[in-house]
Amino acid sequence: MTETSTRFKSRTKRPSGRPELYTSYSQHLRMLNTRPKFVSVTAIVAVAALLPWVFDDQTLSLLGLGLAASIGAIGLNLVTGYAGQVSLGHAFFLAIGAYTAAALSGDPEDNELIGFGVTNVVVWLLAAGLVAAFFGVIVAPLATRLRGLYLAIVTLGLVFIGEHIFKEWPELTGGPGVGRPGPVPELFGVGLNTPGDFLTAEQKLYLLMLVTLIIFALLARNLVRSKVGRAFAAIRDRDIAAEVIGVNLTRYKVLAFAVSSFFAGVAGALLYTITGFIEPSSFNLLLSVQYIAMVLIGGVATISGSILGAMFITLIPALTRQLPNVAPFISGDATKAFNVFQLETVLYGLLIIGFLIFEPRGLFGIWIRIRNYWKAWPFTY
Amino acid sequence: MTAQLAEDLAAREVTDPILTFTDVHLSFAGVKAVNGISFEVGMRELFAIIGPNGAGKTSVFNVLSGVYRPDAGRVVFNGVDIIGVRPHRIAAMGMSRTFQNIELFANLTVLDNLMLGRHNHLKYGAASAFAWLGRARNAELANRAVAEDIVDFLELEQWRFYPVGLLPYGVQKRVELGRALAMEPKLLLLDEPVAGMNLEETEDMARFILDIRDELDIPMIMVEHDMGLVMDLADRIMAVDFGKAIATGTPTEVQNHPDVIHAYLGEEES
Numbered sequence: 339m340t341e342t343s344t345r346f347k348s349r350t351k352r353p354s355g356r357p358e359l360y361t362s363y364s365q366h367l368r369m370l371n372t373r374p375k376f377v378s379v380t381a382i383v384a385v386a387a388l389l390p391w392v393f394d395d396q397t398l399s400l401l402g403l404g405l406a407a408s409i410g411a412i413g414l415n416l417v418t419g420y421a422g423q424v425s426l427g428h429a430f431f432l433a434i435g436a437y438t439a440a441a442l443s444g445d446p447e448d449n450e451l452i453g454f455g456v457t458n459v460v461v462w463l464l465a466a467g468l469v470a471a472f473f474g475v476i477v478a479p480l481a482t483r484l485r486g487l488y489l490a491i492v493t494l495g496l497v498f499i500g501e502h503i504f505k506e507w508p509e510l511t512g513g514p515g516v517g518r519p520g521p522v523p524e525l526f527g528v529g530l531n532t533p534g535d536f537l538t539a540e541q542k543l544y545l546l547m548l549v550t551l552i553i554f555a556l557l558a559r560n561l562v563r564s565k566v567g568r569a570f571a572a573i574r575d576r577d578i579a580a581e582v583i584g585v586n587l588t589r590y591k592v593l594a595f596a597v598s599s600f601f602a603g604v605a606g607a608l609l610y611t612i613t614g615f616i617e618p619s620s621f622n623l624l625l626s627v628q629y630i631a632m633v634l635i636g637g638v639a640t641i642s643g644s645i646l647g648a649m650f651i652t653l654i655p656a657l658t659r660q661l662p663n664v665a666p667f668i669s670g671d672a673t674k675a676f677n678v679f680q681l682e683t684v685l686y687g688l689l690i691i692g693f694l695i696f697e698p699r700g701l702f703g704i705w706i707r708i709r710n711y712w713k714a715w716p717f718t719y
Numbered sequence: 720m721t722a723q724l725a726e727d728l729a730a731r732e733v734t735d736p737i738l739t740f741t742d743v744h745l746s747f748a749g750v751k752a753v754n755g756i757s758f759e760v761g762m763r764e765l766f767a768i769i770g771p772n773g774a775g776k777t778s779v780f781n782v783l784s785g786v787y788r789p790d791a792g793r794v795v796f797n798g799v800d801i802i803g804v805r806p807h808r809i810a811a812m813g814m815s816r817t818f819q820n821i822e823l824f825a826n827l828t829v830l831d832n833l834m835l836g837r838h839n840h841l842k843y844g845a846a847s848a849f850a851w852l853g854r855a856r857n858a859e860l861a862n863r864a865v866a867e868d869i870v871d872f873l874e875l876e877q878w879r880f881y882p883v884g885l886l887p888y889g890v891q892k893r894v895e896l897g898r899a900l901a902m903e904p905k906l907l908l909l910d911e912p913v914a915g916m917n918l919e920e921t922e923d924m925a926r927f928i929l930d931i932r933d934e935l936d937i938p939m940i941m942v943e944h945d946m947g948l949v950m951d952l953a954d955r956i957m958a959v960d961f962g963k964a965i966a967t968g969t970p971t972e973v974q975n976h977p978d979v980i981h982a983y984l985g986e987e988e989s
Contacts, residue, residue: 363863367856557849562857564848565834572824572835579822582784583902584810584839593845639826668781 355486369559386548395540399612402540404652405547406608411632411648412558412641413601418630419639420562421594422574423481427493428602428626434473435466435603436610437510437623439521442466452509457524459546463604466521470603471596476594482588485577497623504618511618520610529609543612550608551645554601559641561597570594571639624683629684635693637702646701651686658682728969735763735939737906739781744791745962752778753789754962760906760940765932767941767953769973771982776942785809785815797905811839813905817895817912819942825884829875829894833866833884836901839979840865855923870949873927889920896927900935907931908943913948921948928952934972937969950974958982 353359357373360366370376390398414428442462444453456462480492504511512518523530523546530542537545543640561567569590572580610616628651636647658678662670669677697703736759746755752775760766766778781787782794785806788860794801801809815836824832841862847855870876873893878886885893892912899907912928913921925948929938949956950970957967958979966976973979 363860363867367859367863369851456778559844560851561848564845564859565838566845566848568827568831568835569838571827571831575824576784576822577824578806580825580835581806581820582786582810582816582822583833583836583898586805586807597845646954702758714826 360440390541390544393650398544402544402547402612404649405551407436408645409554409649410605411644412600413598414629415633417594417598421570424490426626427496428629429621430496431470431599431602432606433621434470435606438469439466439607443522457522459525466603467600471600472597474599478592481591514619517617520614523611538711559647637700640702643702739795741793743789745789751962756964764954765939767949767956770959774959815899815902815904816908817899819910823883828880829854829878832898833901836898837862873897907937907939
C-alpha cells in the first residue's frame, strides 16, 4: 500500500470532463459524488424552498403533507426495502407519533384530553420519534422469529390492536367520531400554525416540513451507505450468510425496526400539525397500505424514491377529486355508488400491481432509465 | 520437493493446531450426518475433506460456523470452545467460509459484498453512521482500501461496481472467496470452491488458494470433489463416508486406502 496517502486525500482536484473518474476514495464515497448530482440536488432544494411564495395556501398544505409523508415512507423503506422485513404495521407507529406529539403539546387546562403544554416543536418531535421507536423495539423480536408473510400478518395485527386501543381511550384520542386537535407547533416562541407578520400558517408549516425532511433524508442516506445499511441489505438478501460473516441478526433487525418507527413517529406527529385534527379511526390498514404503495411506487431501497412515492401518493387524491368534472359517471359524493374515494382505493391497488409488473424499481427506476438513455444519447447503448 | 519445503511441512506439524474437532455427533431425526468425526488442523495447513455426496462434509462446516449445534463433541477454535456460540460471534473470532451454492448478497455490488466482509472490522455504531462524520467516514475509507486490496488480489477490478447477481458464475465464486478473505480470517473454510467451474476457472481458483496459503498464511479447510485439485493442493486429507472419517493422512496415503477406494468405487465382485 505505497500509494495510501493519495488514496485517502479528499481535497485532490477532480479532472474536468471526466465526471466518473475519481482519484481518491473520499471523492467516490461523497454523497453527491458527481457535479450533475450536486447541481441537481441543490437546484431541487432551492426550488422547494421557494415554493411557499409561488403556490397558494391550499396547495402548500398538500405539498407539506407530501413532505411529512416522505419521512414516514423513508422509515418504511428502511425496514422493508433495505432490511427486507415486511411491515404492515406502519400506521400503528404513525399513530404513536401523532398521539405522543398531540398529548405533549396539548392544552393542560383541558379536562377531557391528556395534555402537557410542551409546544416546542423540537421537543415533541423527538419525543414522538422516541416513543414510536420504543414500540418498534418491542415489536422487533417478532421479526427475529418470523419472516416474510408471517411477519407481515403479525405486524398487520398491530394495526388492529392499535385501532382498538385508540377507539377505547378517549382521554388520549377523544374517541371515534370526536378526535382531538393535532400537535401545536411552536419554535422559540413563534407559533408555526398561526399566521404571522411575514408568513402565513401554511407557509411556515411547509417550511417546517421541508427542513425536517431534508434532515431526516440526510440521516437516512448516511445510514444506508454505512455498515448498518449494508448489514440491512445483507439480512434482506441472505440472512444465513449475513450471520456467518458476522452480522448480528437480532441486533440489526431491532435497529431496523427502531429507526423505521422513529421516522414513522416523526412523520405521524408532523402530518397532523397540518390537518390540525386527529381522528382515531384513520390509523387503519388502508393507511399502512398507502405507505407500502409509496415504497413500491417510489422505489424499493432508495431514499429519493421514497420521497417521490410519498409525493405521488399524496397528490393522487388532489387529481382524482377533479375527475367528477371531467368524467360525470364518477361521483364526488361519498354516499353514491361509484365515487372518487372508492376509485382512489382501487387506484392504490392497481398502481402497486402495475409497478410491480412493469417497473419493479418504481419511479426511481424510471428515472434511472431516462438517465441512462440520455447518458448514451445519440447511441442506443 | 525441496529440502526447505520439506522442513516447512515438518514445522507445520509441530505447531499448535488452530482447530481441534473431537468426536462430534450431529443427527437429523434418524440420520446421523456426523457420527463421531475427529480431526485437527494445523496453524499453516491446507486440510481437505473429501467424500461421496451426503457423506456429511458440509454438515461439518455448518457445525464449525455455528449454523448447526452438534448433539455431542468438542470443537476448539484458536483455544476457545465454540459449541453453542452464535455464528456471528464465531465469525468475529476469525472463522470465515464460502458456501457450496453461492450465498452472496445478489443486489449489492462486488465492493459492497467485500465491505460486508469487513463488517466486524468497522468499529463504529449506528449513531456515528447517522452523522457520517470523522469516525464512521475514516473507518469506511480505511476499510475501503482493504477491500480494494482484495479486489487487486483476486483480479476483480472490472466487476467492482456490478451487482453480483449479474456476474458470471466463476466470478461470483471468486467474489465469495473475496468476502471471506475480507474478514481477515484465522481459519478459512472453502466449501467446494471449484464446483461447476471449467478447467480455466479451476486453475485460476487453485492459484488463488495457493496464494492465500503462501502469501497470506491463512490455514484452510477445503471440501471438494475435484480429486485432481485436492491431491495437488492439500497437505492432509480426511475422507468421510456416512458421517464417519474413514481415512486421514497425506494425499498418497488416502488415495491408496482400501476403505476410500471402497467408498468411491464399491466392492469388487468376487
